[in-house]
Amino acid sequence: MTAVAVGGLDSRVVGRERSLLRRLRYVGVPAAVAIACAAMYLYVQSQELDNIESRIINARVIRTAAFEQIEIALWATALTLVVAVPLGIALTRPWARRVTPIIIALANIGQGVPAIGLLFFIYIVLIRNGSTAAILGMAIYAVLPVLRGTMVGLQQVDRGVVKAARGMGMSKRSVLFRVEMPLAVPILLTGVRTALVLTVATAVLAAFIGGGTFGELIIGGQAQGRPLAVAVGSLGAATLAILADWIGGIAEDLLRPKGL
Amino acid sequence: MSTARAASEPMIRLDQLTKHYPGQEAPAVDGIDLAVPQGEIVILVGPSGCGKTTTLEMINRLIEPSSGRIFLEGEDVTHVNPDHLRRRMGYVIQQIGLFPHQTIAQNIATVPRMLGWDDKRVNDRVEELLHLVGLDPARYRDRYPKEMSGGQRQRVGVARAMAADPPVMLMDEPFGATDPITRERLQNEFLRIQEDIRKTIVFVTHDIDEAIKMGDRIVILAEGSRIAQYDTPEAILTNPASEFVEQFLGSGILLKRLNLSRVEDVHVATSEWMTIGPDSTAEHARQLLQQSGRTHLLLLDDQRRPARWIAEIDLDRQGGFPAELSEAGTRVQACVDSRATLNDALQEMLLNANGVAAVVDRDGAYAGTLDLETIIAAIREMRAKALDEASSTAARGVT
Ligand SMILES: Nc1ncnc2c1ncn2[C@@H]1O[C@H](COP(=O)(O)OP(=O)(O)OP(=O)(O)O)[C@@H](O)[C@H]1O
Ligand SMILES: [Mg+2]
Numbered sequence: 001m002t003a004v005a006v007g008g009l010d011s012r013v014v015g016r017e018r019s020l021l022r023r024l025r026y027v028g029v030p031a032a033v034a035i036a037c038a039a040m041y042l043y044v045q046s047q048e049l050d051n052i053e054s055r056i057i058n059a060r061v062i063r064t065a066a067f068e069q070i071e072i073a074l075w076a077t078a079l080t081l082v083v084a085v086p087l088g089i090a091l092t093r094p095w096a097r098r099v100t101p102i103i104i105a106l107a108n109i110g111q112g113v114p115a116i117g118l119l120f121f122i123y124i125v126l127i128r129n130g131s132t133a134a135i136l137g138m139a140i141y142a143v144l145p146v147l148r149g150t151m152v153g154l155q156q157v158d159r160g161v162v163k164a165a166r167g168m169g170m171s172k173r174s175v176l177f178r179v180e181m182p183l184a185v186p187i188l189l190t191g192v193r194t195a196l197v198l199t200v201a202t203a204v205l206a207a208f209i210g211g212g213t214f215g216e217l218i219i220g221g222q223a224q225g226r227p228l229a230v231a232v233g234s235l236g237a238a239t240l241a242i243l244a245d246w247i248g249g250i251a252e253d254l255l256r257p258k259g260l
Numbered sequence: 261m262s263t264a265r266a267a268s269e270p271m272i273r274l275d276q277l278t279k280h281y282p283g284q285e286a287p288a289v290d291g292i293d294l295a296v297p298q299g300e301i302v303i304l305v306g307p308s309g310c311g312k313t314t315t316l317e318m319i320n321r322l323i324e325p326s327s328g329r330i331f332l333e334g335e336d337v338t339h340v341n342p343d344h345l346r347r348r349m350g351y352v353i354q355q356i357g358l359f360p361h362q363t364i365a366q367n368i369a370t371v372p373r374m375l376g377w378d379d380k381r382v383n384d385r386v387e388e389l390l391h392l393v394g395l396d397p398a399r400y401r402d403r404y405p406k407e408m409s410g411g412q413r414q415r416v417g418v419a420r421a422m423a424a425d426p427p428v429m430l431m432d433e434p435f436g437a438t439d440p441i442t443r444e445r446l447q448n449e450f451l452r453i454q455e456d457i458r459k460t461i462v463f464v465t466h467d468i469d470e471a472i473k474m475g476d477r478i479v480i481l482a483e484g485s486r487i488a489q490y491d492t493p494e495a496i497l498t499n500p501a502s503e504f505v506e507q508f509l510g511s512g513i514l515l516k517r518l519n520l521s522r523v524e525d526v527h528v529a530t531s532e533w534m535t536i537g538p539d540s541t542a543e544h545a546r547q548l549l550q551q552s553g554r555t556h557l558l559l560l561d562d563q564r565r566p567a568r569w570i571a572e573i574d575l576d577r578q579g580g581f582p583a584e585l586s587e588a589g590t591r592v593q594a595c596v597d598s599r600a601t602l603n604d605a606l607q608e609m610l611l612n613a614n615g616v617a618a619v620v621d622r623d624g625a626y627a628g629t630l631d632l633e634t635i636i637a638a639i640r641e642m643r644a645k646a647l648d649e650a651s652s653t654a655a656r657g658v659t
Contacts, residue, residue, distance in 0.1 A: 164357025167322055167430075168371050168420075169346035182361045257361035259404030 022253065029246045033239050040235050047228065056220050056229040062236060068212035069240055072131055073200040076138035080195050084143045085188070088150025089176070104147075111144040115202050123209040134206035134213075141202060142195035149191015153184030182257045189255060193248030200244040204237050214240070269334040270295035271428060271460040272319060277328035279314050288314045290484035291328065297477075298427075299458040305471040306481030306488075307508070312464045315485045316430050319462060320346045332428070347371055350421030350429040350459075354436050356413050358405040364390070364416050365401040371424040389419040392453060411442040418450065422457070431463045435470070447473060448599045452622070468509060472497070472519040473601055480505050493520055517642050518603040518635070523596055526638050528619050528628035535626065538562050542585055546575050556614050558592075559585065564625040566592040566618040595620040598627060602638060605630050 044057060055061075091100045110118075118140060123133040157180050165175045207215025214237040221229025274294040280287040289311045296302045304312045317323040319330060321342040329338045337345050358367050365386045372382045390397040393415040405413055414435060421429055435443045435450075451474065454461070465471055471478050472493045480488045480496065482504055489501040497517050500506040509516065534548045534557040549557050549572050559568040570589035595618045596605045608617040609632060616631045 158355070158357070158360075160353055160355030160357040161359060162357075163322065163355075164351070164353050164417075165359070165370075167320060167346060167351035167353060167357075169343045169374060170370070171343050179359060259361045259363070259406060 025246075026250065029242065033242055036235065037239060040232065044228070044232065049228075052224055053226050053228060056217055056224075056226065057232050061217070062232070065212060065214045065216060065233070066236060066240065068131065068206070069200065069203045069214055069237065072134050072138060072203045072206055072211060072213065073196065073240075073244065075135045076142060076199040076203070077192070077196050079135065079139040080142040080146050080199075081192065083139070084146035084195075085150050088147045089154065089181075091147075092151050092154040107144045107147050110140050115141050116205050116208065119205055119209055130206060130210035131212065133209055134203065134211040137205075138199040138203060142199050145191045145194040145198065146188075147191075149188045149194070150184065153187035153191075154180055156187065157183045183260070186252065186256050186260060189248075189252045193245065193252060196248050197241055197245045201237065201241040204233075213237075269331075271298040271333060272296040272462065273331040273334075274315075274319070275329040275331065277315070277318055277330065278326050279311075279318060279323060280326040287326070287484060289318065289325075290486060292485050292487065294479065294487070294490070296460055296462055298460050300476040301454065301461040301463055301474055303471040303475035303478045304462065304464045304481060305466060305468060305478060305508075306485075307483075308466060310481045310483050311485030312466070312481060313432055315481075316432055316462060316464050320349045320351055320430055322346075322351075347374060347424065348426050348428065350423075350426045352417050352421045352429070352431040352434040354433040356417040356437070358413055358416060358420070360405050363402050363404060364395075364408070367405070367416060368420045368423050370420060371426075375424055385423060389422060392422075393419045394449060395419075411438050411446060414438060414442075414446055415449075422459075427460060429459050429461045431461060433465055434463070436465070444600070444604060448597050450474070451599055469516065469519055469603075472516055480508060514639065514643070515603065518606060518639070519601045521602045521638055521642070522598070523600050523602065523605050523619055523630060524598040526602065526630070526634055528598075528630055529634070530628040532631070533558050533616070533629055535560050536585075538567070538586060540585065542575050542588070545570060545585065546572065549575070556589070558618065558626070558629075559589070560626050561586075563623075566595055566620065566626050568592060569612075569614060592618055595624070596630070598622075602635055606635055609635075 049057060087103070090096055091103055115137065119134060119137040122137050123130065127133040127136065161179060161183070162175060165179045166172075170178070203211075203213050204215030204218060206213050207219050214233040217229050217233025217236065221227065221231075221233060272295070274292055276291045276293060277289060278287055278291050279289040292315060294302075304315060306312055314323055318325045321330070321337075325338065329336055331337065332345070332348065358364075359370075365383075368386045368389055369382045372385055377385070386401060387397045390400060395412060395415055400408070400412070405416070408416065414437070418431075418434060421431075435446045438446065447470065463474060465474075475493055477490065477492055478496055479490045482488045488508075489496055489505045491501075496505065497509065497513055497520070500509060533554060534552045536545055536548060536557060536559055538559065538561055545557060545559075549570075556569045556571050558566055559570055561567040567586065568589045568591055570585075574588040590613060593611055594608050596608050598619060598621055605617050605619075609615055609630070616629045619627045619630055621627045
């Protein structure tokens with residue numbers, strides 16, 4: 001931001017530094033994660049695993065847990081997008097001015113409720129399937145950041161730009177899709193990234209209602225007094241969350257319209 | 261029948277047009293009647309909040325009128341599809357409003373694309389418009405707005421509004437956001453363009469000097485968009501209709517009238533000052549200077565643009581080295597365009613050491629000089645004419 005204020009040369013230098021930093025992040029994040037996982041692998045290899053431990057800590061269990069967690073997170077994020085983006089668009093239209101505060105309040109409550117409570121509620125009252133209930137719960141939990149990202153993204157679009165578009169005879173529809181949405185993308189994506197990380201990270205809770213995920217390693221290890229299993233599960237969950245954030249960051253850079 | 265009507269019918273006619281914003285006591289625009297003749301620039305000018313923007317935006321129905329009617333080329337457009345109506349009118353807003361995520365070429369192509377022009381036609385038009393507003397297409401067409409200066413963006417905004425060659429242009433303080441120098445340049449350029457395109461233009465400003473300079477006619481508006489006077493700049497300056505108008509014109513009416521005459525309207529001296537080309541020698545320059553009996557001579561560059569004012573003392577100091585002629589004397593600070601007003605010229609003159617302004621043509625080549633005497637003569641002439649007119653109207657009043 002401050003780069004804009006300083007002269008051309010300085011802003012270019014800052015720009016170069018920033019792109020250097022970005023490249024470092026592109027490579028550095030997965031490298032750090034890989035090192036952590038490798039260290040954990042070597043450590044586990046060096047240990048004598050007892051019966052219970054080797055049942056929890058093995059390649060098949062870990063792979064399944066990872067897939068379950070990714071699956072829940074992706075479905076939940078997709079569901080969130082399908083609901084929150086159109087809702088965000090609708091709430092920023094002038095005709096929705098009355099209901100907007102009410103919906104925002106509801107979304108706030110959605111995120112305010114403890115995630116675990118929400119999951120149990122859905123599981124017990126609505127859906128007796130662990131992973132489906134988890135997907136729904138995560139989606140509700142993640143609606144707020146995407147909704148807010150969409151709304152703030154649309155609201156910060158320069159009124160002059162919209163007025164110019166209308167003044168040239170663009171229909172409201174094409175103003176929305178050709179002008180407002182592209183200009184809202186950077187902020188919208190920040191919301192999506194938050195939602196993605198949020199769902200990946202909280203997906204471990206699905207283990208409480210039989211939805212699998214790394215949560216199972218954590219809960220199982222805890223229940224049977226095997227801290228190594230808890231550590232492996234935690235590292236797995238953290239790895240996924242960090243990678244989700246990393247992918248989100250790259251997507252933000254790639255999808256940002258040129259010229260902004 | 262239709263041709264007969266076209267001849268007498270103004271391009272835009274507002275009939276008792278009113279806007280009453282909900283929840284407000286008084287209407288922002290209170291029953292304005294206005295006829296804008298074809299091919300003219302009509303300026304809406306008035307104090308802040310008097311309803312200029314509201315009036316302008318009712319013409320393309322960005323703001324829907326509460327009552328009254330709008331006619332475009334004799335057709336009642338008060339209730340036609342507003343999107344289609346707007347494609348027939350170019351609109352330049354004060355904030356310019358270029359699309360930041362689109363290139364300059366894409367921005368300009370907006371309306372032609374909506375109208376379904378093919379690629380070739382769109383590209384040719386973009387090229388043509390960029391040339392017209394003085395931007396090199398090869399350099400600028402693929403840039404993004406943030407990579408342009410404020411003045412360049414203004415030009416693109418104007419080009420975009422003209423893209424589909426609409427008969428009408430609405431402009432809301434189009435040059436408002438620029439510094440005075442850029443602003444003056446944009447104004448001159450725009451007047452030059454208008455000479456060729458002859459669009460019907462409704463132009464909003466709150467700057468009376470801009471109004472006088474740009475307008476074929478001026479509408480002076482008071483609170484509620486009530487017309488205080490609607491006339492040519494000359495008539496308004498000579499005969500303000502009311503105290504309100506007089507107050508709005510402010511002090512220095514005489515100086516303001518300098519805005520009405522352009523450099524090209526007065527005598528530009530072509531032989532008062534000697535000129536030399538860049539290939540001349542200092543010796544030659546000295547000879548010319550002595551022959552002319554003047555204090556300075558003017559050095560032109562290889563494109564005949566005024567480069568430097570050179571005095572005899574400068575030549576002495578150079579020791580007669582011809583190679584350094586281009587370094588001698590003082591650089592010509594600024595030149596006036598032949599489209600510039602006498603007011604602009606006066607300013608340049610006062611800045612220049614020897615009290616004359618170098619006049620250049622469209623291409624920036626030297627066209628002559630203008631001095632203070634010429635301006636004073638022009639003022640005298642104007643004053644005589646105004647007195648004449650005033651006495652003749654007084655005489656008419658008696659009989
Ligand atoms: N959307 C709106 N809702 C309510 N009132 C408005 C709205 N737009 C303008 N007004 C009011 O209408 C009046 C005229 O506004 P308008 O924008 O036409 O003024 P203007 O002459 O263009 O002023 P300026 O020179 O400051 O741009 C003002 O009193 C303004 O407060
Ligand atoms: Mg205004």
